[in-house]
């Protein structure tokens with residue numbers, strides 16, 4: 040191209056980018072506009088510049104100061120227009136500085152994307168995703184994602200690596216905290232709500248950021264819950280259990296996908312043509328872009344499927360990966376690979392077109408500094424309003440697991456309370472792992488919450504009971520837990536004895552769950568079990584408050600402690616929310632998105648298992664599917680959660696007991712609040728397909744509704760069942776509804792079930 044023509048062309052393309060309409064009805068026209076712009080821009084790009092778009096580097100180095108030797112090369116690459124995106128660069132100052140390098144120096148002035156792990160908030164921390172899923176409140180989850188996006192966008196970020204929709208059935212896997220738990224349907228609807236929150240009505244909005252469905256696919260199935268391990272999963276389980284949330288997000292227009300570190304049946308996800316190209320891009324028609332996971336391109340050589348980094352780049356790009364995260368393999372080798380004919384330039388053009396389209400959609404060509412606004416950064420982050428939402432989310436995520444003899448809410452007659460436990464005054468753990476830019480130790484601890492919320496005449500005594508974590512409270516270093524020094528237990532016991540009631544705050548430090556935090560034992564770590572037993576012996580009038588990022592083995596406590604509150608890692612306002620639940624100012628309404636097993640050895644443990652040929656029908660023999668040392672059922676099942684009021688379920692009424700293609704059945708049930716307090720209940724619909732061409736789960740969640748009832752009030756809840764509801768990936772390797780008998784259950788958990796039979800006829 041003649042060099043004098045180039046500036047004119049660039050100007051023409053930039054002018055074409057201006058004045059994008061936000062009208063959703065015109066989105067098809069808009070997509071065509073984007074296509075024209077993208078195609079014209081690609082025509083101007085050299086192969087080096089195209090490859091550069093596929094490169095993403097992590098920040099963490101000083102963009103505003105002098106160039107350090109280590110990163111000189113990366114900076115130079117940005118200036119040369121050879122970097123498409125950065126991650127971990129936040130704040131208006133840093134993002135502007137980085138963006139300037141690209142805009143003011145590079146030939147084509149293509150803006151960079153700025154990605155960041157905004158997993159459960161940016162600076163205002165909301166409950167962990169697993170915790171928030173316990174609210175079963177999709178509107179709430181959309182609102183917290185919206186606020187997270189607003190804060191991140193105000194700090195220069197335009198892309199979050201969330202939601203994670205990996206089905207997580209093994210509590211030993213540390214990343215279970217990032218998911219919506221063990222169920223496919225729940226992960227799907229939660230993922231969609233989160234996507235709506237992050238992306239808003241239009242990506243062109245200043246408060247919207249691109250979302251990312253991750254990790255594609257089956258990362259949650261790593262063997263024995265061991266981080267980064269291999270995955271063995273059959274084709275039917277992959278389609279029926281793991282893929283549906285991803286497919287739903289692809290169809291709903293999520294901007295990006297991330298592949299996974301895991302190796303599925305011998306093929307690392309980053310190298311999987313089947314997953315990335317055949318399934319996602321071709322079969323599902325996904326036209327967004329796929330980013331690799333951190334260094335997962337280079338890791339193909341560590342996995343042993345690539346000879347070296349050049350080979351790794353070739354395999355990953357040919358498999359369908361569009362951008363390499365913190366990977367230099369693309370920058371170093373892709374140009375040569377194309378020149379040698381090992382990667383087609385059309386594949387590069389496809390990847391670049393997906394990346395540029397996102398940049399157009401975000402409005403970055405109109406204004407590369409769109410997310411760099413000091414006013415918004417000052418006003419939109421960690422506001423009073425956002426903290427109020429964090430408080431609401433924390434309240435709604437709490438699950439009342441057990442409440443014998445109505446120990447809770449704490450009676451007004453109680454005049455003295457002992458608050459004991461290593462998490463009782465922990466201002467850091469409630470922030471959870473993946474805490475983005477939350478300030479360490481900024482959460483309201485339970486002790487602080489109680490001090491503020493309890494009437495002043497109550498004698499509240501606090502003691503930590505054991506020193507829990509010795510060191511390692513950050514993302515990357517191993518956590519060192521005290522397992523020997525029990526010197527503080529004595530004093531805690533003395534205090535427990537001296538007070539009428541004990542609140543015992545135990546569980547997990549924030550850095551026991553999250554990436555790289557797998558455990559073989561999901562019980563209480565350190566000296567907590569000793570503390571729990573000693574305190575309970577001293578004063579059985581004990582309420583346990585659990586704080587954790589995974590379901591735990593709490594079987595001893597579940598038998599002995601009269602009341603247990605699941606308070607997860609609830610974010611910035613944790614202490615206020617827990618105190619309000621304990622004192623009865625809020626009636627708990629959460630339900631478990633995961634099963635609590637009897638012991639670590641039962642993991643992976645989940646409600647929607649198969650019947651097997653020898654189910655547990657006769658507890659007196661051993662010749663059935665079980666572990667001999669523990670009961671088969673959960674200590675607390677999926678969907679379980681109590682309230683301070685009681686709900687009575689009427690009988691299920693079906694509009695008809697059989698249906699065929701194009702028809703539907705309505706199932707109705709009346710729920711009555713039979714207690715004396717206003718309360719919320721999550722009414723859950725499950726289905727069991729009795730006979731299938733492949734074995735079917737004993738139960739599958741299909742729908743739910745959260746309702747609020749005044750004392751004495753009755754509401755009718757109805758669910759529609761149609762062909763879509765009962766379709767699954769059959770022996771024919773297709774999504775089909777098979778004729779036959781099914782059972783429908785409407786219940787307050789996956790355990791207490793009323794059922795009716797119905798039939799699908801073809």
Ligand code: BGC
Pocket residue numbers: 126156200253332333554
């Ligand atoms: C994680 C991703 C994350 C990325 C960027 C990786 O280690 O697996 O989920 O988005 O890092 O921080």
